[in-house]
Amino acid sequence: MGKAQATRSAILEHATDLASREGLEGLTIGRLASELKMSKSGLFAHFGSKQDLQMATVEAAAQRFYEAVLAPCQSLPEGGERLCGYCERYLDTLQQELFAGGCFWAAASAEFDDKPGPVRDAIAGAVGAWQRELARQAAAAGVEDPAGLAFEIYALGIGANTALRLLNDERGFARARQAIERRLPSPAA
Amino acid sequence: MGKAQATRSAILEHATDLASREGLEGLTIGRLASELKMSKSGLFAHFGSKQDLQMATVEAAAQRFYEAVLAPCQSLPEGGERLCGYCERYLDTLQQELFAGGCFWAAASAEFDDKPGPVRDAIAGAVGAWQRELARQAAAAGVEDPAGLAFEIYALGIGANTALRLLNDERGFARARQAIERRLPSPAA
DNA sequence: GAATTAATAGCACGATCGTTCGTTCGATCG
DNA sequence: CGATCGAACGAACGATCGTGCTATTAATTC
Numbered sequence: 001m002g003k004a005q006a007t008r009s010a011i012l013e014h015a016t017d018l019a020s021r022e023g024l025e026g027l028t029i030g031r032l033a034s035e036l037k038m039s040k041s042g043l044f045a046h047f048g049s050k051q052d053l054q055m056a057t058v059e060a061a062a063q064r065f066y067e068a069v070l071a072p073c074q075s076l077p078e079g080g081e082r083l084c085g086y087c088e089r090y091l092d093t094l095q096q097e098l099f100a101g102g103c104f105w106a107a108a109s110a111e112f113d114d115k116p117g118p119v120r121d122a123i124a125g126a127v128g129a130w131q132r133e134l135a136r137q138a139a140a141a142g143v144e145d146p147a148g149l150a151f152e153i154y155a156l157g158i159g160a161n162t163a164l165r166l167l168n169d170e171r172g173f174a175r176a177r178q179a180i181e182r183r184l185p186s187p188a189a
Numbered sequence: 190m191g192k193a194q195a196t197r198s199a200i201l202e203h204a205t206d207l208a209s210r211e212g213l214e215g216l217t218i219g220r221l222a223s224e225l226k227m228s229k230s231g232l233f234a235h236f237g238s239k240q241d242l243q244m245a246t247v248e249a250a251a252q253r254f255y256e257a258v259l260a261p262c263q264s265l266p267e268g269g270e271r272l273c274g275y276c277e278r279y280l281d282t283l284q285q286e287l288f289a290g291g292c293f294w295a296a297a298s299a300e301f302d303d304k305p306g307p308v309r310d311a312i313a314g315a316v317g318a319w320q321r322e323l324a325r326q327a328a329a330a331g332v333e334d335p336a337g338l339a340f341e342i343y344a345l346g347i348g349a350n351t352a353l354r355l356l357n358d359e360r361g362f363a364r365a366r367q368a369i370e371r372r373l374p375s376p377a378a
Numbered sequence: 379g380a381a382t383t384a385a386t387a388g389c390a391c392g393a394t395c396g397t398t399c400g401t402t403c404g405a406t407c408g
Numbered sequence: 409c410g411a412t413c414g415a416a417c418g419a420a421c422g423a424t425c426g427t428g429c430t431a432t433t434a435a436t437t438c
Contacts, residue, residue, distance in 0.1 A: 021303045042416040101303045110299040113354035114210045114290045124355050148364045155348020159340060165302035166313050175337045231386040
């Protein structure tokens with residue numbers, strides 16, 4: 001890996017956290033550079049434009065989410081078990097704050113759902129893929145309405161995130177887990 | 190009502206929509222003024238600072254939400270009926286886009302959950318009050334876990350909003366309604 | 379209708395935004 | 409060693425941000 005690639009990765013690592021706190025628009029090149037003790041122009045050279053930086057940040061966030069939630073469950077058999085694994089990992093990472101400023105996707109979704117363009121498409125792609133993967137496992141588990149279950153799991157996760165971050169109420173996670181358990185087919189441990 | 194009050198109201202009417210699209214930070218005084226064909230300073234004079242404008246906008250959004258969701262249900266008897274009314278109104282207004290840029294509260298929550306200060310407190314106050322009111326009616330209806338039900342209703346609404354706005358998938362609302370009906374005690378009418 | 383007050387406009391400020399340019403430093407290679 | 413090249417820097421650009429001032433218009437009161 002060349003030096004440029006290493007620097008770029010370090011930038012994006014920081015950028016995902018900063019964007020989760022300040023939003024993808026609040027993700028300022030000047031601020032990002034100063035926090036990384038780099039010059040604005042030196043940092044900017046790694047990306048041709050702010051939009052490219054945003055796109056790369058979304059990609060990096062998707063990568064981090066994949067490694068924290070999806071990857072550890074790939075060894076589980078498809079269907080109910082992997083679905084359960086997803087749910088546990090999903091809520092755990094939300095609770096443990098995988099991103100410094102709360103769920104990156106909740107912030108990015110709300111911020112860009114009205115701004116057409118490639119950034120919005122990338123966010124929608126990642127969120128949609130996650131829900132489809134949930135639905136795929138639900139279908140393999142024989143659930144009657146897989147997409148509906150995937151929707152509910154996603155919504156409860158976002159709700160728990162809001163409860164924690166905005167209302168300082170950690171009980172949202174217990175409530176989300178309870179609602180999911182109630183909904184799942186009697187789970188195997 | 191003096192002229193100033195009327196102008197202020199018109200500004201805030203527009204500001205809530207603009208903020209729902211661009212966020213409370215993206216709610217720029219210059220842009221707001223130009224869209225209203227006012228001078229920046231003329232508009233600014235109605236609020237002492239941008240933070241005051243944001244606070245007033247949050248207040249105006251709360252007022253709009255109250256009139257669209259809470260007010261029409263005040264004639265219903267407390268308990269299950271009013272709770273059902275709330276749910277219908279809540280999802281209907283989300284679906285019909287009470288705010289031009291999707292749910293104001295979803296956007297504001299995600300944007301400010303990491304920024305301590307009076308604006309965040311105002312948002313948290315409004316969101317918390319809505320959930321507590323839902324829980325109050327659930328308790329009056331004899332639900333076993335009123336706060337848990339209120340949490341689920343809120344989360345499903347936000348999820349449906351995201352599905353509609355980000356994923357262009359209107360089915361989120363049907364799924365939210367179905368999940369709520371499944372959860373409610375056999376509803377009257 | 380004149381005087382007074384309230385509401386809006388015009389202008390300027392420092393700061394910061396994204397972006398571009400020319401330069402310098404450090405490593406790599408012949 | 410000297411030549412080359414990629415990475416980072418520093419300065420500057422036009423634009424826009426929030427926020428003060430001062431003037432000018434509009435509304436209200438006598």
